[in-house]
Amino acid sequence: MSFDAVIDVKNVSKRFGGLVAVDDCSLRVERGSITGLIGPNGAGKSTLFNLVAGNIVPDSGQILFNGADVTGLSPHRLFGRGMLRTFQIAHEFSNMTALENLMMVPADQPGESLLTTWLKPGAVRAADAQVRRRALDVIDFLKLGHVKDELAGNLSGGQKKLLELGRTMMVDAKAVLLDEVAAGVNKTLLNDLAANIERMNTELGYTFFVIEHDMDLIGRLCDPVIVMAQGRVIAEGPMSEIRQNPEIVEAYFGSPVTVEATS
Numbered sequence: 001m002s003f004d005a006v007i008d009v010k011n012v013s014k015r016f017g018g019l020v021a022v023d024d025c026s027l028r029v030e031r032g033s034i035t036g037l038i039g040p041n042g043a044g045k046s047t048l049f050n051l052v053a054g055n056i057v058p059d060s061g062q063i064l065f066n067g068a069d070v071t072g073l074s075p076h077r078l079f080g081r082g083m084l085r086t087f088q089i090a091h092e093f094s095n096m097t098a099l100e101n102l103m104m105v106p107a108d109q110p111g112e113s114l115l116t117t118w119l120k121p122g123a124v125r126a127a128d129a130q131v132r133r134r135a136l137d138v139i140d141f142l143k144l145g146h147v148k149d150e151l152a153g154n155l156s157g158g159q160k161k162l163l164e165l166g167r168t169m170m171v172d173a174k175a176v177l178l179d180e181v182a183a184g185v186n187k188t189l190l191n192d193l194a195a196n197i198e199r200m201n202t203e204l205g206y207t208f209f210v211i212e213h214d215m216d217l218i219g220r221l222c223d224p225v226i227v228m229a230q231g232r233v234i235a236e237g238p239m240s241e242i243r244q245n246p247e248i249v250e251a252y253f254g255s256p257v258t259v260e261a262t263s
């Protein structure tokens with residue numbers, strides 16, 4: 001049913017010069033799902049993410065978010081509607097603590113306006129306290145209490161990823177786009193990260209759309225998995241089915257060994 005799609009990409013195309021990176025592509029991310037997007041290098045996955053996140057504008061087609069046409073809206077406007085994309089913690093935030101990094105996230109903090117500070121100092125203090133409480137809840141949820149006062153720049157790769165995930169929890173996100181979460185994260189923290197994504201999904205109702213090269217992680221987290229090649233969707237289904245499609249395994253992942261069956 002179409003009203004259950006959080007993200008609905010309809011016949012979207014994007015060219016770069018003579019190259020068609022995304023070619024009349026249609027896909028849907030259902031509410032409450034953790035949907036994976038996989039495919040070989042150059043398949044168009046990042047371009048599709050950039051289109052959905054508003055970083056680039058399609059040449060044709062339509063992108064709906066919660067049923068509303070958001071084609072061409074800026075990332076900032078999409079953020080306001082609850083679509084978030086995780087980004088590496090920017091260099092300028094590495095000298096702030098983990099807790100401060102979270103507290104920086106909410107847009108429209110009254111504390112940001114000098115005039116409000118001057119006119120309503122009480123309101124600003126109350127809002128700041130609320131943001132701090134929420135940040136502490138996020139720290140708690142992600143079990144980052146032991147590093148909350150550590151500078152973000154000193155965190156391990158995995159802890160940084162957790163913090164990036166935490167930033168999405170500072171606003172009422174409806175959908176989170178995750179780009180290569182596993183890159184640079186050790187096995188133990190990757191487990192934590194995956195467990196937190198699952199908890200955000202099941203306990204807090206977040207919908208995730210995930211690009212990932214780590215097939216084990218995709219297999220653990222995502223259902224359905226969408227396979228892209230040459231700018232189009234070529235298959236979609238649970239990873240157990242994708243794994244059994246020898247054509248896809250051979251053609252797009254090189255060797256069946258990288259897509260091990262778990263059962």
Ligand SMILES: Nc1ncnc2c1ncn2[C@@H]1O[C@H](COP(=O)(O)OP(=O)(O)OP(=O)(O)O)[C@@H](O)[C@H]1O
Pocket residue numbers: 016019020021039040041042043044045046047048
């Ligand atoms: N800004 C750009 N300018 C020109 N060509 C681009 C641009 N961005 C992507 N492309 C091209 O579009 C095609 C799709 O690239 P894209 O990065 O979306 O693929 P991908 O599936 O994310 O690949 P990877 O897994 O390697 O990141 C590639 O041929 C790429 O070279």
